[in-house]
Amino acid sequence: DAGVIQSPRHEVTEMGQEVTLRCKPISGHNSLFWYRQTMMRGLELLIYFNNNVPIDDSGMPEDRFSAKMPNASFSTLKIQPSEPRDSAVYFCASSSTGGGDTQYFGPGTRLTVL
Amino acid sequence: AQSVTQLGSHVSVSEGALVLLRCNYSSSVPPYLFWYVQYPNQGLQLLLKYTSAATLVKGINGFEAEFKKSETSFHLTKPSAHMSDAAEYFCAVSESQQAGTALIFGKGTTLSVSS
Numbered sequence: 001d002a003g004v005i006q007s008p009r010h011e012v013t014e015m016g017q018e019v020t021l022r023c024k025p026i027s028g029h030n031s032l033f034w035y036r037q038t039m040m041r042g043l044e045l046l047i048y049f050n051n052n053v054p055i056d057d058s059g060m061p062e063d064r065f066s067a068k069m070p071n072a073s074f075s076t077l078k079i080q081p082s083e084p085r086d087s088a089v090y091f092c093a094s095s096s097t098g099g100g101d102t103q104y105f106g107p108g109t110r111l112t113v114l
Numbered sequence: 115a116q117s118v119t120q121l122g123s124h125v126s127v128s129e130g131a132l133v134l135l136r137c138n139y140s141s142s143v144p145p146y147l148f149w150y151v152q153y154p155n156q157g158l159q160l161l162l163k164y165t166s167a168a169t170l171v172k173g174i175n176g177f178e179a180e181f182k183k184s185e186t187s188f189h190l191t192k193p194s195a196h197m198s199d200a201a202e203y204f205c206a207v208s209e210s211q212q213a214g215t216a217l218i219f220g221k222g223t224t225l226s227v228s229s
Contacts (some may be wrong), residue, residue, distance in 0.1 A: 094125050
């Protein structure tokens with residue numbers, strides 16, 4: 001199995017630009033999670049989906065952030081417009097049943113907003 | 115609400131020494147507990163998982179953790195540290211395996227191993 005795939009691995013952009021992060025979960029998994037990791041705040045859950053439906057987006061910091069999961073094999077996290085404080089590593093994870101099942105993490109996308 | 119507290123943001127040990135990383139949780143119901151490891155520039159990888167079977171859980175790379183309900187703890191140990199164990203370690207908790215419940219992660223503990 002290829003594991004969770006994220007792209008791009010690194011993204012450098014300027015303030016105000018739109019950023020789209022992509023995730024392909026493990027085949028057969030029906031839950032998908034987006035996390036953000038920073039030195040100051042640690043690992044934060046942004047949003048998660050079960051069977052392509054958003055379950056809890058209370059961690060999304062503000063309206064500039066949006067996430068979609070159009071099908072079982074693809075999800076996007078979009079930031080528009082981006083700000084320097086959005087600089088972080090963004091992780092996608094998937095699991096087979098959601099809830100307390102083991103989550104498998106992707107390698108992350110390191111975002112730098114100048 | 116659930117929470118996870120990892121005592122000590124940074125732990126330093128010598129190669130061959132005992133590793134002890136502390137984790138305490140708060141949960142109103144019997145929890146599911148996890149330890150993940152993150153190596154530099156990588157995603158998180160599952161070390162071990164407690165799901166109400168045996169209280170002593172063995173994981174990969176020689177790590178193990180013991181669930182102690184009376185102490186609400188799930189500390190991670192390894193008898194003899196290797197240089198390759200240097201990484202960041204995260205404890206996480208969930209109250210349920212049912213859909214609609216996410217994991218809550220602690221803030222992490224960075225383990226340094228010196229020769």
